[in-house]
Amino acid sequence: MTTPSPLLDIHVRHKSFAGQEVLHDIRLQLHGGECVTLVGASGCGKSTLLRIASGLDRDYAGKVRLDGQPLSGPTRDIRFVFQEPRLFPWLTVAGNVGFDAGGVVDASRVAALLDEVGLPGLGGRLPKELSGGQAQRVAIARGLFVQPRVLLLDEPFSAVDAFTRLKLQELLLRVARAHRVAVLMVTHDIDEAVYLGDRVVVFEANPGRIFPPIAVPLAQPRDRDGAAVGEVIASVRHALEQAHAL
Numbered sequence: 001m002t003t004p005s006p007l008l009d010i011h012v013r014h015k016s017f018a019g020q021e022v023l024h025d026i027r028l029q030l031h032g033g034e035c036v037t038l039v040g041a042s043g044c045g046k047s048t049l050l051r052i053a054s055g056l057d058r059d060y061a062g063k064v065r066l067d068g069q070p071l072s073g074p075t076r077d078i079r080f081v082f083q084e085p086r087l088f089p090w091l092t093v094a095g096n097v098g099f100d101a102g103g104v105v106d107a108s109r110v111a112a113l114l115d116e117v118g119l120p121g122l123g124g125r126l127p128k129e130l131s132g133g134q135a136q137r138v139a140i141a142r143g144l145f146v147q148p149r150v151l152l153l154d155e156p157f158s159a160v161d162a163f164t165r166l167k168l169q170e171l172l173l174r175v176a177r178a179h180r181v182a183v184l185m186v187t188h189d190i191d192e193a194v195y196l197g198d199r200v201v202v203f204e205a206n207p208g209r210i211f212p213p214i215a216v217p218l219a220q221p222r223d224r225d226g227a228a229v230g231e232v233i234a235s236v237r238h239a240l241e242q243a244h245a246l
């Protein structure tokens, strides 16, 4: 489902580190309610692009607009979920979920979110008492707590086992829909990119550039093993070969 004007409009003309260009002329738009996935070889600039999209990195030539307004720094409307959960070890699960809200945290809202991410009643635990998958569920709940409009995820399921990963994919689809949050997600898993994405963006490296997004014209829920998903996976793999990523 798309709207006429993009929710997030990313244009990076150049991004360099120490004189080395790592991103070149990237234009990417994210519409309300959409899930866009990014794939590409390691080091091609995916994380750098996500940091720029979040407002964390402003040292680049170009512009990011949220709802037409230039982004001037981090905002509650855009939240980031990293590969590792990055929970505060001294805070409880509930404390971590409500952390970004600051001040007084509505305990019933925290509890409802924990229910939603499949961790009912675990608000009193410390991060060290969680499995990797549970910790990432907390990170997702924390990302949603401030009711952002965009969730950026950087290889969020890379550190969990394959079975947990499938469950977290379903969780992400469910909460993104329920909270009407648009998703921009980096993954190195082609199947995951196609299963979750409405569009898949393939990166080319040195400097990082993107191919025109590959549409995934399939309604959710999708059949992971179906021929239609398989066809798109083949297109993405082909694009990655053209991008010399495989």
Ligand SMILES: Nc1ncnc2c1ncn2[C@@H]1O[C@H](COP(=O)(O)OP(=O)(O)O)[C@@H](O)[C@H]1O
Residues within 6 Å of the ligand: 017, 018, 022, 040, 041, 042, 043, 044, 045, 046, 047, 048, 049
């Ligand atoms: N803070 C930094 N300082 C210098 N170089 C960096 C920094 N962050 C990333 N890079 C370099 O920029 C390129 C892109 O990195 P990154 O965005 O992390 O790639 P990806 O997420 O696709 O693996 C890499 O060559 C990396 O070494």
Ligand SMILES: [Mg+2]
Residues within 6 Å of the ligand: 046, 047, 048, 154
């Ligand atoms: Mg990265």
